[in-house]
Amino acid sequence: MDQRYTLAPEALGPTITIGEILVEIMATTVGNGFREAQSLIGPFPSGAPAIFIDQVAKLGGACGIVSAVGDDDFGHLNIDRLARDGVDVSAIAVLPDLPTGSAFVRYRPDGARDFVFNIGKSASGATAMTGQARDLIARAGHVHVMGSAFAIPGIAPIILEAVSVVKARGGTVSFDPNVRKELMSGGGEAKRQFDSVLDVTDLLLPSGEELSIAAGVDGEVLAIESLLACGISEVVLKRGRQGSSHYSRSHGAVDCPAFAVEEIDPTGAGDCFGATYLTCRRKGHAPQQALRYANAAGARNVTRQGPMEGTSSLAELDAFIAANLVLSDQGKVSA
Numbered sequence: 001m002d003q004r005y006t007l008a009p010e011a012l013g014p015t016i017t018i019g020e021i022l023v024e025i026m027a028t029t030v031g032n033g034f035r036e037a038q039s040l041i042g043p044f045p046s047g048a049p050a051i052f053i054d055q056v057a058k059l060g061g062a063c064g065i066v067s068a069v070g071d072d073d074f075g076h077l078n079i080d081r082l083a084r085d086g087v088d089v090s091a092i093a094v095l096p097d098l099p100t101g102s103a104f105v106r107y108r109p110d111g112a113r114d115f116v117f118n119i120g121k122s123a124s125g126a127t128a129m130t131g132q133a134r135d136l137i138a139r140a141g142h143v144h145v146m147g148s149a150f151a152i153p154g155i156a157p158i159i160l161e162a163v164s165v166v167k168a169r170g171g172t173v174s175f176d177p178n179v180r181k182e183l184m185s186g187g188g189e190a191k192r193q194f195d196s197v198l199d200v201t202d203l204l205l206p207s208g209e210e211l212s213i214a215a216g217v218d219g220e221v222l223a224i225e226s227l228l229a230c231g232i233s234e235v236v237l238k239r240g241r242q243g244s245s246h247y248s249r250s251h252g253a254v255d256c257p258a259f260a261v262e263e264i265d266p267t268g269a270g271d272c273f274g275a276t277y278l279t280c281r282r283k284g285h286a287p288q289q290a291l292r293y294a295n296a297a298g299a300r301n302v303t304r305q306g307p308m309e310g311t312s313s314l315a316e317l318d319a320f321i322a323a324n325l326v327l328s329d330q331g332k333v334s335a
Contacts, residue, residue, distance in 0.1 A: 006233040006250060007202055008172040010282050013141030014062035014088065016166075018159050019049030019149035020124040021067045021092065022101030023074040024267065024307055030107050033114045038106075043074055044306035045081040046103060047124070048146050048178070051268040055275035055297060055311045057086035061282065064088030064140075066133045066158060068123040074100035075123065081308065091133040098123040105267070120152060129158050137162045141171045142282060144274070145201075147178040150193045160193075163200055172233075174203035176274050177210040198232075203281070205274045207238035236277055236291070238270055243326075244277075244295055246287040256291035257326040259299035268307035273298035276317070296320050 025042035027034070045054075049065060056063040065087060069075030071094050078100065083089045101122035106114045119125060137143075143166045149155045163173055175197050198204075198214060204227060206214055215223035220237075224247045227235050235247045239258070246254040276297035280290035296317045301310030312320070 006248060007174070007278065007281050008141045008170065009284065010062065010141065012169070012171055013139045013166075014064055014136075015053070015056050015142045015144060015278065015282065016064050016066065016136055016140040016162065017049040017053050017144040017146070018066040018127070018162060019146055019155060020047040020101055020119050020127075020152060021045075021050045021065070021069050021075075021078050022047045022103055022119060022122065022124060023077065024103045024105060026265075026305070027104070027106035030109055032106075032108055034104060034106060034116055040104075041305070043077060043102075044308060045078045046267070046307045047078075047101065048148055048176075048268075048271050049144075050078060050082065051271040051308050051311070052144060052146070052176075052275045053087050054082055054085050054308050055272045056279050057082070058311045058313050059276060059279045060086075060314065061279040062088075064091055064136045066091040066127065066129075066136065066162070068093040068095050068098075068127040070094070070098050070100040070123045071096040072100055074102065085311070088136060091130065091136040093123075093128070093130055093132075095123045095126060098126055101125075125152055125154070127152065127155055127158065129161065133158065137165050140166050141169075142166065142174065142278070143171065144174045144176070144278065145197050146176050147194065156193050160196060163197065167200055172202040173197070173200050174205060174274070174278050175201040176205045176270070177214055178270075198230075202233045203278060204232050204235045205238065205270075205277070206235070207240070207270065211235075211237060234281075234287075236274075236294075238273060238298075244273070244291050246291055248287070251287050254287045254291060256288065256295055258295055259320075259324045259326050261299045261303050261324065263302045265305045265307065266302050268310070269298040269301045271307075272301040272311060276312075292321065293317050295326075296324075299324070 023043035277294035304310035
């Protein structure tokens, strides 16, 4: 394969993902939880797969999502936003008897967040394989999988069928684990699903302890070597304020510093990062350039309130890069 393309090029077909679509509603006060009346802002279009695929579309990548929403304002808010930004929404089912998923969010004084979710018993929890979903999957060139989607009943079989179909036609798979160590202990169904996707992953996008969970060994160097030895083409490690790193047999180790920004809302930063890196690589960009754009996408996203409000076009990322400083390894800013 051309070294530009360790991932399937865009000519093979669109990038697709499968998972939850919801609205996010945020408290405007800082505190612990929601056990008192307070002012709120929203609804904002949300859901990790939805944020991801919206960012792919904003960069001009052909893309679509398999999901479900309710026949309500929250659902149509999401469909309208995704369609406006260029996402193929033909495989989003509109279910009249279930509400669109929701997440209420409040920041604690230490910057952590409290959530109240309704996803499993929402329309997203009833996502099913439809004729429209099969049509989208049949022409896809790449599947992006999010570990969080496996927590939703009925999603896993759709993901695994999509992966099988796309790989059979020469496509590729990216995987953002988005899991905690506790979920993977005990060898249950979640662990089996995780391993099934990992076995066919071409691009892995872990952060923190997800790297050692995926590799089954501790230590960054050993974990990365183990994953590459198992056949994963690229491992891209998200390091937050320390930037990001790419590892592959073709390009070796590539590091890229983060950008110095004032964080307003961190939700969706990792999704924007992953979508941008993947799309750049599918377009033939080298890892260094893909990392720089991905870091910029994640950083720009956190400067906007609302998880999808900071998704970026390529022109917006170019302007952001030109106007912003990067953080060195020591956390100091530089040009």
